[in-house]
Amino acid sequence: MxxxxxxxxxxxxxxxxxxxxxxxxxxxxxxxxxxxxxxxxxxxxxxxxxxxxxxxxxxxxxxxxxxxxxxxxxxxxxxxxxxxxxxxxxxxxxxxxxxxxxxxxxxxxxxxxxxxxxxxxxxxxxxxxxxxxxxxxxxxxxxxxxxxxxxxxxxxxxxxxxxxxxxxxxxxxxxxxxxxxxxxxxxxxxxxxxxxxSEKFRVVSELTSVFAHEIRNPMQVTRGFLQLLNDPDLPSKKKEYIQISIEELDRANEIIDDFLLFSKPDINNNKKVNVGYQLERVINIIQSYSLNHNVEIKTDILYNCWIYANPQKLNQSLINILKNAVESMPDGGIVWITCTTADDGYIKINIKDQGIGMTNKQIDRLGTPFYSLKEKGTGLGMMISFQIIRSFKGKIIVNSEKGTGTEFIIFLPQESQTERTAI
The missing domain is CATH 1.10.1760 (Arp2/3 complex 21 kDa subunit ARPC3)
Structure with a gap:
């Protein structure tokens, strides 16, 4: 033994x-x-x-x-x-x-x-x-x-x-x-x-094909209108056709910019940022856009909300989310924006709309490449927003019901909390 x-x-x-x-x-x-x-x-x-x-x-x-x-x-x-x-x-x-x-x-x-x-x-x-x-x-x-x-x-x-x-x-x-x-x-x-x-090749293949499709659409539209501009019998329509062509080219350029931003490696340019001040700036930027869509923005912002982040990227993320909130209300409505401090050391941002809402299945797919509920959307903007918030050690919770609206709850660690985590 x-x-x-x-x-x-x-x-x-x-x-x-x-x-x-x-x-x-x-x-x-x-x-x-x-x-x-x-x-x-x-x-x-x-x-x-x-x-x-x-x-x-x-x-x-x-x-x-x-x-x-x-x-x-x-x-x-x-x-x-x-x-x-x-x-x-x-x-x-x-x-x-x-x-x-x-x-x-x-x-x-x-x-x-x-x-x-x-x-x-x-x-x-x-x-x-x-x-x-x-x-x-x-x-x-x-x-x-x-x-x-x-x-x-x-x-x-x-x-x-x-x-x-x-x-x-x-x-x-x-x-x-x-x-x-x-x-x-x-x-x-x-x-x-x-x-x-094989999964990497599948994802690359899917992204390439969808990206090519998204770029091809505005290019084909632009090409068609440029051909029409050669018609001498349509002088009154030339300005309209030129404007549509420019808009489609701008849309193609936005798609390319979003795609490049998604693939660009993150460069850490973070600093102490007041979230309330940045929210105010974002609201001012998007105010005219919301008025054109008959959307009113109501706010309740606490201005002593400090985090450690890149202000440009934070603004970009908030603009994408706010723009989607505005566009989700084709007949107009109200967007509520609040910014408060949470008890667990986080800054809490709420963005709530009265839009068309989403199902649970649509929420699960939110933030994935080229998934969008908009007719001309690519999904890259929302995907980049999620990526930016995660890069700040934050998280996004989405609550929504079909026909009643959507609420984005963004949690970002306070500046002191971020410093303790880094240490």
Whole structure:
């Protein structure tokens, strides 16, 4: 029973590098060279631990699973890690003193390591099933050599040979299990990477096609009116056609600007900003636009609302939301805007309209690329607004019902709260 417990401890010492590799290293370390160095060190630590806590039986008789880290390190990492791990085994074994066990270790390594090197390239090129066969075959060969040399050096007694046979069976079975586990995890990772890449290509393809469609519409309209301008029988319509063409070109330019702003990396130009003052500026900017749509803006703004943000981006986000609120009321109405301090260290901005409202499904899609409820909308403006608020460590909550209006609740951390978070 003690021998079995010792073997299970050895098993645990081998599992740790595999767990660390697939949990931390594969995602965070990009360079293959760095991965090999880290894994060589991890397998080396596993070897040292296996040799430090061996299965002891008889007089000065010791067994461990050092070969499995050596095998995995050589087959997966290559020749130099294999040489490094082999030298580590020899020098650490020498630390325990020169004995028959030391000679047995050296002889077995000298005869098994060239064979492992021989099959290493074949292993690297092979698929899962053949890799399993190579690894199991090499582990059987190594243990058989060890059993043979041990018998020659120590004699073929039943007690000692039975433990050696148990060791052989255990190493072969563990190698088989671990190689299958490693290959399965590798297949899952490859599949996940392929899915991620295919999803990226799908998103890029979708964005490209929709973006091209959105640009093509105003271009085709402009082209059609420019053709009509060549007609000498329509002098009275020329100004109207020119105005429509300019408007369509401006719309195409807005689409391009929104798309570029979305893809542009964020540059942190944040500073202390009074949200109440910025709201007042935004309302003044959009006032004439709202009057043209027969929309009244009512406010209740607390002016001592300080945050840490980029004022231009904050204004852009608020303008997009306010503009959507105004446009959601084709027959006119009221937009209520409030700005207060919340109890949890946030500034709370409410923008509520009497517009057409949205369903829950439409709310869930709000802020996604090229999703808009407006006939000529692209959805990029709202998406950028969401992105800006998130960049300020804030959040947006949208409440809406079809036919009753929509409420945007924006939470932005106060300046003091932001400083504490940064610290």
């Amino acid at each position: 003690n021998i079995l417990k010792d073997f299970l401890l050895q098993l645990t010492l081998i599992v740790i590098p595999i767990f660390i590799y697939f949990t931390f290293i594969t995602e965070r370390v990009k360079s293959d060279k760095n991965k090999n160095v880290i894994m060589s060190i991890l397998w080396g630590i596993s070897i040292l631990l296996c040799m430090s806590f061996p299965v002891s039986y008889g007089e000065n008789a010791r067994l461990d699973l050092r070969f499995i880290p050596l095998l995995f390190g050589t087959l997966y990492l290559g020749y130099f890690p294999g040489v490094f791990l082999s030298a580590l085994i020899i020098f650490f074994r020498l630390y325990f003193g020169i004995s028959l066990g030391f000679y047995n270790t050296v002889f077995v390594l000298l005869l098994s390591l060239p064979v492992i090197f021989y099959f290493q390239k074949s292993f690297a090129r092979s698929k899962k099933d053949k890799r399993v066969k190579i690894a199991v075959g090499l582990s059987f060969y190594y243990c058989l050599l060890g059993l043979t040399f041990f018998g020659v050096l120590n004699g073929f007694s039943f007690d000692h040979m039975s433990v050696q046979i148990i060791h052989l069976i255990f190493v072969v079975v563990v190698t088989w299990l671990f190689i299958i586990l490693s290959e399965m995890i590798r297949e899952i990772q490859v599949l996940r990477i392929e899915v991620q890449n």
